[in-house]
Amino acid sequence: MVAVDGGGSKTDAVLLNLKGELIAHARRGGSSPQVEGLAASVRTVDSVMTAVLEGIDPSALVQTSLYLSGLDLPQEIADYREAVKDKAWAGSNLLLDNDLFALLRAGSDAPNAVAIVVGTGMNAIGLRADGESYRFTALGGISGDWGGGGSLGSDVLWHAARAEDGRGPKTLLVDALLAATGAGSVREVTEDIHFGRRPYSMLSSLSPLMMSTAAAGDPVAISVVERQADEIVAYARACINDLDLADEAVQVVIGGGVARSRDPLLLARTRAGLAETAARAELVIVDAPPVLGAGLLALADAGADTAVLAHARAQLGAVKP
Numbered sequence: 001m002v003a004v005d006g007g008g009s010k011t012d013a014v015l016l017n018l019k020g021e022l023i024a025h026a027r028r029g030g031s032s033p034q035v036e037g038l039a040a041s042v043r044t045v046d047s048v049m050t051a052v053l054e055g056i057d058p059s060a061l062v063q064t065s066l067y068l069s070g071l072d073l074p075q076e077i078a079d080y081r082e083a084v085k086d087k088a089w090a091g092s093n094l095l096l097d098n099d100l101f102a103l104l105r106a107g108s109d110a111p112n113a114v115a116i117v118v119g120t121g122m123n124a125i126g127l128r129a130d131g132e133s134y135r136f137t138a139l140g141g142i143s144g145d146w147g148g149g150g151s152l153g154s155d156v157l158w159h160a161a162r163a164e165d166g167r168g169p170k171t172l173l174v175d176a177l178l179a180a181t182g183a184g185s186v187r188e189v190t191e192d193i194h195f196g197r198r199p200y201s202m203l204s205s206l207s208p209l210m211m212s213t214a215a216a217g218d219p220v221a222i223s224v225v226e227r228q229a230d231e232i233v234a235y236a237r238a239c240i241n242d243l244d245l246a247d248e249a250v251q252v253v254i255g256g257g258v259a260r261s262r263d264p265l266l267l268a269r270t271r272a273g274l275a276e277t278a279a280r281a282e283l284v285i286v287d288a289p290p291v292l293g294a295g296l297l298a299l300a301d302a303g304a305d306t307a308v309l310a311h312a313r314a315q316l317g318a319v320k321p
Contacts, residue, residue, distance in 0.1 A: 001063035006031035008120035020312030026051035034070035106293030107253035107286035119256030126239025153206035233273030255286035
């Protein structure tokens with residue numbers, strides 16, 4: 001069987017046998033259809049499938065599971081299924097869903113759980129023991145979304161630009177940005193992006209500057225990191241309230257590069273907010289690769305027992321996040 005986890009920055013595929021043994025692993029770039037477009041996403045997934053199945057007859061697959069960022073709406077899942085239906089690896093047992101399910105399975109076996117990705121962007125799902133779930137539209141700003149490395153990096157430039165031209169308060173983000181980019185001014189960075197001399201995608205790489213500048217005591221950066229923590233709590237609160245889990249034991253699993261940074265201010269404010277939302281909520285940071293969760297879900301769908309799942313967890317845990 002093949003299990004795939006695809007996000008905004010990378011796509012991992014693992015080939016497993018029914019004993020839970022890892023046979024092959026391959027990685028490609030991001031494959032979110034919302035970011036890359038449907039056709040480009042399919043090309044990336046097809047490429048990673050070709051690599052992981054090298055020397056393997058796709059007809060031998062008993063299960064193909066794809067968990068991709070950007071598969072948020074039923075129409076998106078249906079469109080993706082239509083786009084890959086003629087691929088040799090798709091077969092009759094093709095499962096398609098959002099990558100948050102893989103993240104959740106990688107970090108928790110709890111019956112009541114919330115998974116929140118804080119990577120390039122943000123999204124979340126909530127699951128209750130009876131199988132009920134809660135999901136978000138997750139279409140960016142038009143669906144009320146903010147947060148993750150893309151937003152934090154953009155805010156580095158936004159606040160630095162306003163500090164430099166006098167519209168905003170002074171902030172250490174100016175010096176941090178210039179040191180990181182080698183530019184002579186914030187305006188130079190802005191114009192470079194505008195004219196294509198620097199890629200717009202570079203902004204997400206600036207997100208660590210927000211954390212380090214906040215740690216240095218800069219009020220502007222602190223306010224943004226606090227906003228990021230509050231957004232994590234907002235996602236968790238929405239899931240917990242909708243699923244009526246405020247009085248239940250619930251694990252809140254967070255993953256993605258921003259979450260894995262373990263920024264002290266971010267985590268302290270997140271934990272405080274969760275405690276106010278659900279007294280029995282437990283914050284879990286996922287260091288394991290989400291493809292681990294994708295692999296476990298694929299094996300579970302194929303009827304694997306607990307011993308096989310435990311063996312697979314150990315094998316897949318070695319994949320670099």
